[in-house]
Amino acid sequence: MYLRPVIFVLCTVLTLIAAGCNGAQELDEVAYILSVGLDAAPNNQLAITYRIAIPTTISGVEPSQGSSKKSSVVVTVIAPTMTDGRNLLNSIISRSPKVFHIKTIVIGEELARKGLSDLVSSVMRFRDYRETIILAIARGSAKDLIVANQPELDVLPSRWVESMFQSYYESSYYLRADLHQFYKRLKNETGAPYAVVMGINPLSGKGQAENRPLGEDKGRAYIASQIPRYNGNPVEVCGTAVFKGDKLVGFLDSKQTRALSILLGDWKRGFMSVEDPLLPTKPVNVNIHLSGKPAITVDISSAIPAITIKLSLEGEFTAISSGINYESEDYKVLLEHQVSNTIFEQILDMLSVTQGLGTDVVNFGYYIRPLFNTIQALEAYNWNSKYPEASITLEVETHLRRSGLMRKTMPIRED
Amino acid sequence: MQYQTGRMGTAEGIGLAVIMTITSVFSSSPSFILEKMGPLAWVVPFVAGTLIISAIFLLAYTFNRFPGDLVAITEQLLGKAAAKLICLYYIFVFFSIAIFLIRELTENTLLIALPYVDLNIASLWYGLGAAVIVYAGLESIGRVIYLALPFIIGLILFSLITTYPLWEVNYLFPWQGYGLNTLVENSVGLTGMQAGVIILTIFAPSFQTARTIKAAAMFGVGGVCILHSFIFVVFIMTFALKAGSEKILPLFEIARLVYLNRYIQHIESIFILLWVTIGILSIAACLFTCLFLLSRLANLATIRPLIPAITFITVELSRLPPDITLVVKLASKIYLSHFFGALIFPIILFIAAIIKGRRKKACTYVR
Numbered sequence: 141m142y143l144r145p146v147i148f149v150l151c152t153v154l155t156l157i158a159a160g161c162n163g164a165q166e167l168d169e170v171a172y173i174l175s176v177g178l179d180a181a182p183n184n185q186l187a188i189t190y191r192i193a194i195p196t197t198i199s200g201v202e203p204s205q206g207s208s209k210k211s212s213v214v215v216t217v218i219a220p221t222m223t224d225g226r227n228l229l230n231s232i233i234s235r236s237p238k239v240f241h242i243k244t245i246v247i248g249e250e251l252a253r254k255g256l257s258d259l260v261s262s263v264m265r266f267r268d269y270r271e272t273i274i275l276a277i278a279r280g281s282a283k284d285l286i287v288a289n290q291p292e293l294d295v296l297p298s299r300w301v302e303s304m305f306q307s308y309y310e311s312s313y314y315l316r317a318d319l320h321q322f323y324k325r326l327k328n329e330t331g332a333p334y335a336v337v338m339g340i341n342p343l344s345g346k347g348q349a350e351n352r353p354l355g356e357d358k359g360r361a362y363i364a365s366q367i368p369r370y371n372g373n374p375v376e377v378c379g380t381a382v383f384k385g386d387k388l389v390g391f392l393d394s395k396q397t398r399a400l401s402i403l404l405g406d407w408k409r410g411f412m413s414v415e416d417p418l419l420p421t422k423p424v425n426v427n428i429h430l431s432g433k434p435a436i437t438v439d440i441s442s443a444i445p446a447i448t449i450k451l452s453l454e455g456e457f458t459a460i461s462s463g464i465n466y467e468s469e470d471y472k473v474l475l476e477h478q479v480s481n482t483i484f485e486q487i488l489d490m491l492s493v494t495q496g497l498g499t500d501v502v503n504f505g506y507y508i509r510p511l512f513n514t515i516q517a518l519e520a521y522n523w524n525s526k527y528p529e530a531s532i533t534l535e536v537e538t539h540l541r542r543s544g545l546m547r548k549t550m551p552i553r554e555d
Numbered sequence: 556m557q558y559q560t561g562r563m564g565t566a567e568g569i570g571l572a573v574i575m576t577i578t579s580v581f582s583s584s585p586s587f588i589l590e591k592m593g594p595l596a597w598v599v600p601f602v603a604g605t606l607i608i609s610a611i612f613l614l615a616y617t618f619n620r621f622p623g624d625l626v627a628i629t630e631q632l633l634g635k636a637a638a639k640l641i642c643l644y645y646i647f648v649f650f651s652i653a654i655f656l657i658r659e660l661t662e663n664t665l666l667i668a669l670p671y672v673d674l675n676i677a678s679l680w681y682g683l684g685a686a687v688i689v690y691a692g693l694e695s696i697g698r699v700i701y702l703a704l705p706f707i708i709g710l711i712l713f714s715l716i717t718t719y720p721l722w723e724v725n726y727l728f729p730w731q732g733y734g735l736n737t738l739v740e741n742s743v744g745l746t747g748m749q750a751g752v753i754i755l756t757i758f759a760p761s762f763q764t765a766r767t768i769k770a771a772a773m774f775g776v777g778g779v780c781i782l783h784s785f786i787f788v789v790f791i792m793t794f795a796l797k798a799g800s801e802k803i804l805p806l807f808e809i810a811r812l813v814y815l816n817r818y819i820q821h822i823e824s825i826f827i828l829l830w831v832t833i834g835i836l837s838i839a840a841c842l843f844t845c846l847f848l849l850s851r852l853a854n855l856a857t858i859r860p861l862i863p864a865i866t867f868i869t870v871e872l873s874r875l876p877p878d879i880t881l882v883v884k885l886a887s888k889i890y891l892s893h894f895f896g897a898l899i900f901p902i903i904l905f906i907a908a909i910i911k912g913r914r915k916k917a918c919t920y921v922r
Binding site: 147150151154264267270271272299302306320323324327328329506507509510512513514515516517518 | 593594666667670680683684687690721723725726728729730731732733734794795796797798801808811812814816817820
């Protein structure tokens with residue numbers, strides 16, 4: 141008789157209690173860590189730097205008298221592990237530290253060269269860390285980089301990270317390198333892990349590396365902290381950190397990174413300034429993109445594997461300083477050849493660096509998988525040991541299909 | 556008078572077939588199968604599904620010739636003792652599925668959603684939730700699942716498809732994985748895991764005809780197999796073999812990876828919602844079947860007084876293994892033993908039905 145009312149009450153109570161509010165914390169009880177920096181410290185310790193959000197500033201609440209308008213604070217602790225660092229952080233800040241909104245983990249160069257296996261294993265296992273976190277290598281100290289990072293266009297450093305890695309394809313001078321791809325390449329049969337490079341620029345406009353331009357490219361190649369400039373956020377993102385196993389072994393500069401992006405099939409579009417084929421002192425600007433994924437084949441029938449890459453690019457003119465009529469079919473071929481040659485040399489340069497380092501960062505090994513019947517056979521072939529010896533054939537074809545908003549260039553009147 | 560389950564059609568049948576097979580999608584099984592099979596893992600659900608559907612079709616053939624449910628037919632074909640034995644065996648099958656589901660779901664809830672909840676309280680809530688649904692009956696469970704099915708499938712597909720930017724097709728190669736010889740072993744394991752679909756034949760008289768059961772098995776199990784296989788394909792393309800084999804909750808990890816832009820990310824809460832809904836309904840269906848078989852065995856008029864007791868026993872037993880590793884290990888061994896109930900026993904019944912059918916014919920001829 142009372143069964144139905146009892147079930148009704150039970151269901152109502154169940155709905156209220158099982159609503160998932162168990163363990164909930166109010167916003168003003170937690171401290172959201174936005175980025176973590178890790179450096180090697182003496183006695184096998186880690187210097188762990190946390191950038192923590194200040195929610196009231198972000199929400200637009202007017203700060204009380206005497207309090208700062210900063211959107212985040214930075215704390216560095218020395219601890220043997222990240223877990224212990226988090227415990228120590230709890231003794232420093234009044235709120236409960238939460239890591240599930242971390243956007244980037246920055247590793248100091250020294251620590252990265254020692255190996256990241258300890259770090260990666262703890263980050264991949266604990267639920268609060270996500271594989272979408274950006275993994276960055278700081279040229280120098282991660283602590284200094286996190287402290288120096290003062291984004292001017294974004295309220296928060298976390299938003300700065302998101303915006304940076306959503307717009308990476310504008311130049312492809314850096315890649316969207318997250319924990320997911322790093323770990324996948326670290327564990328699977330082929331491919332070398334890579335991470336993005338960050339550095340602090342001296343903002344002096346000089347004293348930068350004198351990288352020679354490759355091919356007919358007017359622009360020079362840089363790694364983060366080398367870009368010649370004066371103002372803005374001192375922190376910059378440029379280039380790629382290349383790993384062998386879990387250890388950092390080298391860096392790719394901006395042009396090599398773009399070449400890597402092209403071979404990964406990840407290059408959305410990008411501007412290039414190449415020498416004018418007929419008037420080398422003048423630049424010709426083009427906007428180029430891949431017209432399809434690169435056609436990559438690997439022949440493993442002989443002792444030395446042969447990699448063949450066929451690239452097809454297309455694009456449009458954005459500036460012709462010399463006024464030469466490159467829109468016409470006869471001249472256009474010259475410019476197309478110029479672009480192809482530049483990309484060709486930059487790709488070969490990148491490949492020679494990675495072959496020298498013994499790191500298949502393009503993951504050519506990915507293309508040999510269909511050639512084997514079983515995993516055992518694939519593992520026995522040991523692609524990573526063969527990559528440095530592989531011969532490479534590269535074909536680049538460029539079609540400049542559009543001439544921008546001008547159909548031809550009329551000469552400037554001579555007075 | 557025995558307890559009756561009501562009338563069910565193809566829709567309820569599909570719902571039941573789905574709920575008894577789809578839970579494997581949410582568990583650690585894809586990761587275990589991937590580790591053993593390599594890139595060929597995506598074939599396993601098809602082989603397991605084909606075996607299960609064949610078993611149901613064999614039983615449907617038997618039902619066409621001999622009326623009654625699975626226990627009644629066993630009694631007619633193999634005798635009373637065999638019927639009681641089979642009844643006990645299937646009680647064990649559904650009871651063990653319910654026990655492992657409660658423990659795995661509880662552990663996973665603590666692992667990813669509510670880390671600070673007490674294990675005992677969480678498992679008790681799962682048991683309580685399932686018990687309340689058992690009161691509503693199997694027909695209601697089947698209908699609820701059928702109605703929820705478009706949302707369940709839709710949300711799973713959404714999670715899968717939104718990882719598209721991370722797919723790398725060549726990770727599906729080498730196509731034989733660790734070798735074709737491992738295919739049979741793993742397919743048997745997955746077939747055992749999906750033994751719960753026998754529920755369709757246990758409640759056979761509640762369905763309109765044997766054709767209804769066949770349709771339910773075909774669309775329900777077939778659909779889940781396609782989905783399961785697609786999950787494998789996406790999982791392999793996204794994580795590849797080695798990194799994928801480490802994951803304890805593959806579908807959850809896929810959902811966690813979704814990052815389309817700053818506004819579409821962190822969507823794993825969809826997964827948790829689905830997983831708890833499906834889990835509780837699945838536990839309820841298993842408990843209901845246990846109770847029904849108990850009522851058949853002991854010739855009880857009703858099952859309702861037994862619901863709290865059986866639920867409590869299930870929850871208590873689910874808490875016995877000391878850690879999740881042991882639970883998963885135990886579960887995989889016991890699920891392997893379910894292969895008998897999923898395939899061997901239906902084949903035995905089918906052969907017995909053919910032999911008895913011939914004798915009947917012979918007898919008619921003489922008369």
